[in-house]
Amino acid sequence: MEEAGDERGWDAEQDGSPDRARRRLESEFLLAVRRAGSVLQLLGAxxxxxxxxxxxxxxxLNILALGGHLTAGELxxxxxxxxxxxxxxxxxxxxxxxxRRERDPGDRRRVIVRLEAGRGMRDVAPVFAPVIxxxxxVAAQYTDDELRLILGFQEQLEQIMRDRLVELRSG
Structure with a gap:
């Protein structure tokens, strides 16, 4: 039988302890990120x-839209x-x-790739407009400071994924 004052027994029975609650919250967040990633891939397909x-x-196309024109090698x-x-x-x-592909005027060996906005606006934009x-x-429900916090966190997550992507490609 457990003696009064035995801290190990008391800690073991604390379902709501801050550490356990934090670990649970972090696990729920990880699962949410995984689910969002999976749904994002399905949405893309x-x-x-x-x-x-x-x-x-x-x-x-998305990488080109985010990065502007790129060379074929950069893409x-x-x-x-x-x-x-x-x-x-x-x-x-x-x-x-x-x-459309164009020769780089500064280096004729390179090809620059540019988006054709008309086709994108006609065929791509309507597919994503409802999601946007x-x-x-959803963003309208948050204050500017809350959105800055979420954005900062998202940027950190993106960097983690980019770093892992580099590791996977180099190894």
Whole structure:
């Protein structure tokens, strides 16, 4: 039988202890991030299908939209695809009217890839517009300071994933 004042027994019975509650909250957060990542991948696949392209091509379009124009080599590096694979992606995207390739005036060996805004606005934007509107509605529920906190945390999570991506590709 446990003696009065035995701290180990008391701690073991504390379901609501701060450490245990914190670990549970962190576990719930990790699961939420994993679920969101999974749903985001599924959304990407369904969106690509709706647009009429594959997921890799949609990811390349997104990277171009986020980074502005890029060289084919930069796009290959950011995606982790080989230059031969990027050539295939760009062939498909150019044929579909989503991008155009131009020679770099400063270095004719390099190819710069630019988005064709018209095709993107016509075929891509409507697929994502409802999600963007819903995200904005959620964001409206938070103060500017809360959004800055969430954004800072998101940036840290993104950096963790980028660092791991580099590790996986180099190893």
């Amino acid at each position: 369904a969106s690509a299908d709706k647009i009429g392209i594959n997921v890799t091509d949609l990811n390349c 290959a590096k950011r995606t982790g695809l080989t230059t031969a694979s990027i050539t295939g992606v760009l062939d498909r995207l150019e044929e579909a009217g989503f991008v 509107a819903a995200w904005r509605a």
